[in-house]
Amino acid sequence: AKFFDLIGLPLNRFSIAGNGQDEIMGFEDYVVNFVEQRKNNFVLLIVDENLDVRHGTNHETISGSTLVENIRLRLTHEAEKRVLALIRSVNDSATDIAVFSLRAHGFLSKAPIKRDRVNKELAPLWLKRFPSSEFGDLGGNSDTEKLSETTDDVELLPYILAPQLVSISNLFKQNTHESDPGAIYEKLYNLKQD
Numbered sequence: 001a002k003f004f005d006l007i008g009l010p011l012n013r014f015s016i017a018g019n020g021q022d023e024i025m026g027f028e029d030y031v032v033n034f035v036e037q038r039k040n041n042f043v044l045l046i047v048d049e050n051l052d053v054r055h056g057t058n059h060e061t062i063s064g065s066t067l068v069e070n071i072r073l074r075l076t077h078e079a080e081k082r083v084l085a086l087i088r089s090v091n092d093s094a095t096d097i098a099v100f101s102l103r104a105h106g107f108l109s110k111a112p113i114k115r116d117r118v119n120k121e122l123a124p125l126w127l128k129r130f131p132s133s134e135f136g137d138l139g140g141n142s143d144t145e146k147l148s149e150t151t152d153d154v155e156l157l158p159y160i161l162a163p164q165l166v167s168i169s170n171l172f173k174q175n176t177h178e179s180d181p182g183a184i185y186e187k188l189y190n191l192k193q194d
Contacts, residue, residue: 028067036075042084047088064087068087072104086106087104089110
């Protein structure tokens, strides 16, 4: 609730789920129903990556990004277009961010954040997901000059570079580093230039 207070949302404009095993295990159904019942609203979904569930004396950690990926697959195309799903995690390596960006729409660090920085973190993600060219006044402003006025370029780097990092990660999965190391070197060099 503190995070939503920091972005200025009143209590009646957000819902928090995931308190205990039942809510976590029913999270996908809850979110799909929540989004589909609000056909005229945008939905900001912020999910922790590590969701802990206890089964008696056993402990299990469920991936929040996997749940988000499943939710996105279950939603209709029109409903999914109204959702900005972000993963919050202390895991902020390039590989982790790339995975989160594949499963969700972006990543938010769990590092402590001050009130004046919250909107700077969310603004580029919101504007990228809901550009005015597609959503009019309901979305954001896609004018990159205005975007750069509201946020520092450094803050955007994880979100701009994520697709490139995913591409590099895929090359490693295909063992390209063994068969054609030059291809990975070239991508890494281009990444360094960005």
